[in-house]
Amino acid sequence: MNNLEYNNKNIESLLKEIASLKEELYEANSIVDAIKQGDVDALVVNNNGVPQLYSLETADYTFRLLIEKFGQGALSIAKNGLVLYCNDYFAKLVGLPSEKIIGNYLYEYFENPENFTALIEALKYGVTTHEIVFKTQNEKHVFPAYIALTDFEPSVQGIGIVITDLTEKKKHEKALIDHQKELEEKIHELNRINSNLEEFIHVISHDLKEPLRKIVMHNTKIDGSYLSEMDAKSMNVMKLSALRLNSLVDDLVRYSSHTAQEERMEINLAQVIAEVKEDLEIIITDRNATIEIGKLPLIKASRVQMRQLFSNLISNAIKYSKKEIPPFIQISQIENFKSEISNQSTKFVKIQIKDNGIGMEQNHLIKIFTIFQRLHAKTEYSGNGIGLAICKKIMENHSGNITVESELNNGTTFNLFFPIV
Template sequence: MSSKAEKDQESVSYKVLLDENHALKSEVESLRASLTEAEELRRAISEGDLDALVIPGPEGKMVFTLDSADYAYRVLVETMNEGTATLACDGTILYCNRHFAELLGIPLPAIVGTSIYQFIAPESAIIFKVLLEHETGKEEINLQAEGGRSLPVYLSISLLETGEFPKSWCLVVTDLTEQKKNEEILANIETARKKEIHHRIKNNLQVISSLLDLQAEKFNDRGYVKDSEILEAFKVSQDRVLSMALIHEELHEGGEIDTLNFSPYLERLIKNLFHTYTLGDSSISLNLDLERNVFFDMDTAVPLGLIVNELVSNSLKYAFPGRNDGKIQIKLFSQEAGDKLNNEEELPGKGSRYTLIVSDNGIGIPQDIDFENSETLGLQLVSILVDQLEGEIELKRNKGTKFIIKFDSAANLL
């Protein structure tokens, strides 16, 4: 009895397993058919052999044509916040959306069929051409809108491969007008802040100069220190402070805030020194040969100004003892301009190598004095400042004194 029941149970279990096996086979066959259908559908879409899809939905089957897909894409393109356009290989605009036309301020029908190049600002023509040559890329450029208005945009360009045209491009244009306005506002705020800093530094340095002057006056009132080295030290220190204050004054009053137009500054500095050190019937002449529109940053301008201050004041104080006449000459030029000094053409030199020459026709520095290891503070300071500029200094002693200083700088020549 027990054996018969066990056999019946085994027979039922086998039948259940057989049914499950048939069900699994049917499901696998169904999945295989679905995959085959999906692959055929993918191939048909990619090869352009399909006109429509029938998609089941909650309200029954729906027909979705490729034309309707194109319509949905066009709605997306037309309502996006960026301007878009399609170009033929010669730059002809084949299509643009409404926003692109609004950016240019030109009716859309008047744009399609025209050349994109008439809407590229002249200063951006080369950049745009390079983007097309690379076939893809992103860059900030300027478009030329209605009335010649310059429109800053961020341009994204990519190559399109279509059957209709051998080569075409898709442009996506983002208006940067508001961003540029905000950047300009921030730049103006930063400029005002830096100018105020220069103004305060100048005022503080002038206060220090005034304190030195007052202290010198106190010593001057004491008979035993009149015309002594103490008074001279105060005067020299005052000149050094004023030479730095003058830089900050120029930066505060000028159009630039980070770089100094160095030649006008030198002219003011040297004239101040002449006013301070030439007295009575002295007729020491000044010859300035300074290259124009040379801009140095603070790291170059401050030490270079101090160098000129030391060398010119030394010439005025010591080069012409017992004489009422003499000549001091200062030259500043870039290396490229220096190579053309004998040419009558204008010197628009560009480069980062500069030469400063300070010379006089006075008694000169004795041969036995090594100016680079001098005991005088002024010449020591000159050597230190030239090292700070990572420059070179040379002294020529024939027919007076001539200091030649060469240095590198990331200055701009405009």
């Protein structure tokens, strides 16, 4: 091969390479021009100091993949409702493949197709969210959904839609409503039962008290001088039993009466306790009891129930006093106390009733507020075991609490917590 032929081949190879480079340059210039004109989105990434240009066709694929995997229905539609695109999630919701949905009209999947016009009209006024009921391939099955519309104009002719299935949410709401209705029915039934119970107790108390009154009355008319010692003792037992039963009926009526909320007013506790002392004057004098009243607050409460509360606690302190030591009872407000009521956000005032009586063992403290619970034999101390149960109920009626501290042979302290209203 001579030099001329060799040079011609080199020239031909160079020309081909130049033509290839021109073609690549033309393509690159076309992409750059398209990017400049906004026809193609692009991303420039600096890789080790070398700028690299990426068309966002790859990013568009990522975006489409995200929409496909979206946990909500996603569609794009024309203004007339023609479905241009829908993701797999929406296709599963209506029970059809996406290719069968695209090209149909969105309102064909509405339970009420006429709702579509209202959605488009509302979009003009900025109202973009609604609740719509969709139907599925099985037209008997429908599901509620939250639908959000976004108008793509002027950038693109069309509307974007996101659909959230509300089936589970509606189930929970229905379950909550049903549960609330059930609770209301139970409360209504409970109130009815309580009302019937109160009525029953009052009727029974009347029916019991009348024969008891006659037993006591006729018992006192019997001349004991004609009875033997044994018969006279038996008659006395009958009389005492009748009186005790009469007292028990009265206590039961009082206990039942404290189930209701009475009108509350601002009352002076010192004045209430002064009235209680007058009521208990005989036993206070008989036992030579001293009641020391310290600083006491004004509280919002039922006056009747407060008299019952302090009457029970004071008479209880006198009843369970030591035989050789006169009862000494201190009643006062405790300042800057640490609350004994767990998990409470309400502020309370604390009233303390402290005595020097016989006290109680620690294992008895949890029992004393239980109705009919007695810690001593009837022959030792009188009572029906209802007084402290009434105290607990009164404090509950006032959204408060009652606690007790005691030590055997070393007195008892009751703590009353009243919410600050």
